[in-house]
Amino acid sequence: xxxxxxxxxxxxxxxxxxxxxxxxxxDLYNNxxxxxxxxxxxxxxxxxxxxxxxxxxxxxxxSLKFYTTSHFKRExxxxxxxxxxxxxxxxxxxxxxxxxxxxxxxxxxxSSEDFLDILNGMGNFFNGWLIDHIIKEDLKMRPYxxxxxxxxxxxxALD
Numbered sequence: 001x002x003x004x005x006x007x008x009x010x011x012x013x014x015x016x017x018x019x020x021x022x023x024x025x026x027d028l029y030n031n032x033x034x035x036x037x038x039x040x041x042x043x044x045x046x047x048x049x050x051x052x053x054x055x056x057x058x059x060x061x062x063s064l065k066f067y068t069t070s071h072f073k074r075e076x077x078x079x080x081x082x083x084x085x086x087x088x089x090x091x092x093x094x095x096x097x098x099x100x101x102x103x104x105x106x107x108x109x110x111s112s113e114d115f116l117d118i119l120n121g122m123g124n125f126f127n128g129w130l131i132d133h134i135i136k137e138d139l140k141m142r143p144y145x146x147x148x149x150x151x152x153x154x155x156x157a158l159d
Contacts (some may be wrong), residue, residue, distance in 0.1 A: 001135065002142070005145070012138070018060055022060045023123055025056050025057045057105070068095065076088055082145060082147070084140075084141050087137060094129060
């Protein structure tokens with residue numbers, strides 16, 4: 001699934017790692033005991049490890065948002081340099097959708113029945129992102145990078 005054999009591929013690996021971390025935390029949350037959903041609501045905090053899962057997912061999403069914004073900016077610069085039609089509109093839509101998902105997650109009650117549906121919806125969004133954007137759209141850049149490969153090797157992936 002190589003796009004450029006360089007920075008874009010490295011960025012994609014890191015983005016996929018963040019997404020996998022989110023999905024793992026969501027699975028862990030999903031598998032937590034039912035005690036969580038029946039805990040004392042007066043505490044205003046989820047019981048047990050569910051709170052830990054929730055906090056970790058919030059951190060993962062914040063990191064994913066930062067990294068994605070940086071990646072898209074760099075990818076658009078490279079697209080201009082190699083003569084590929086810039087995907088700024090698509091990138092803006094993905095960032096907007098990610099922001100909306102984060103807002104929904106942050107304003108949701110982690111102890112509600114709907115919370116699992118929200119996590120599952122985010123998982124579906126990320127799977128669609130991987131398939132529709134990275135695989136279907138970004139791979140279209142490959143021939144352009146084959147012609148001007150040196151352009152992408154001067155950038156380094158963000159750590």
